[in-house]
Amino acid sequence: MNLLRKLLFPFAILYGFITFLRNYLYDKGILKSYSVDIPVIAVGNLNFGGTGKTPQIEYLIRLLSPNYKVATLSRGYKRKSEGFILADANANAETLGDEPFQYFKKFPTIQVAVDADRRNGIEQLLKQKTKPEIILLDDAFQHRKVKAGFYILLTAYDDLFCDDYILPTGNLRESRNGAKRANLIIVTKCPANSTELQQENIKKKLGIDLPIFFSCVSYDxxxxxxxxxxxxxxxxxxxxxxxxxxxxxxxxxxxxxxxxxxxxxxxxxxxxxxxxxxxxxxxxxxxxxxxxxxxxxxxxxxxxxxxxxxxPIKSQFLSNQETFDQTILNYVGTCTRNR
Structure with missing residues (x-):
């Protein structure tokens, strides 16, 4: 940690209090979250950038799209457009953002949408002639105006959220306690030869009672x-x-x-x-x-x-892939049956 970040520690305390208060108001129902009766899976992280959200979204697309109508909804980071956009033949990286456009090019059978207002984005998707049966929210762990049905939290092997600090002293968007909102955690970008002992040590270090999976980057x-x-x-x-x-x-x-x-x-x-x-x-x-x-x-x-x-790269689980897949499929199936 450099000297400037240490000097900014008082602002980290202030920022931490603001995010704590916001989360508290949502947790107590004082601030209302929007939800829908179809499966919504949010993939995100506590710290900024570099945890592998894109290959994880693509993993879910491959898992779910053979049997369900899948849509992805992103904010479209650094795109040169505004509002809700549903990808079509005129789409490009400037109108959608690079990651959504990548989904659009690789997976032509799914719907790809962008909107900084996730609630509006979901409402617009559900107004389409072909309605999605599952919505994947990209980088939406802190977007609490919308309540997803299932939360996947990512943390990188060499940059665990438990070792980080709140902005601007560190790179955390909110307190480490935010991890408790997740349904499961994936430790990403692990060395492919990580041992079971190393994985157990990370689980102890994270210190949270949630299912924890480990994945690596698989290069083509x-x-x-x-x-x-x-x-x-x-x-x-x-x-x-x-x-x-x-x-x-x-x-x-x-x-x-x-x-x-x-x-x-x-x-x-x-x-x-x-x-x-x-x-x-x-x-x-x-x-x-x-x-x-x-x-x-x-x-x-x-x-x-x-x-x-x-x-190309893919997210590949080091072990327990079947357990992860079945966890997701069980959520989707239960949510669909309960509609």
């Missing part, structure tokens, strides 16, 4: 663009540009990097300017560019399609 064995694919084993051996505008890009770089590669790092959800595109192109003469899926949807059509590739 190919990189892709609109025209072709290349094997990762081949890509690792050639000189290239590695580019990322995500919260914690180091694992992505380490997975693909060769000694001769050039690394280009941008801020999370970065919108690339014309001058930056020109700079990328000038550095990538006679080289391929490999980037993340989120960056690809923002760079697509701005760089030669035969030159730009992306590396």
């Amino acid at each position: 064995d190919k990189v892709y663009n609109e025209e072709t694919t290349l094997a990762v084993s081949e890509v690792k051996l050639i000189q290239k540009i590695l580019l990322a505008g995500i919260a914690k890009p180091r694992p992505f770089f380490e997975f693909l990097q060769a000694d001769t590669d050039e690394i280009m790092t941008f801020s999370d959800h970065h919108h690339f300017s014309e001058s930056e595109i020109l700079s990328i192109k000038s550095r990538a003469i006679d080289k391929i560019i490999v980037t993340t899926e989120k960056d690809f949807v923002r760079l697509d059509a701005k760089i030669l399609r035969k030159q730009l590739f992306y590396l």
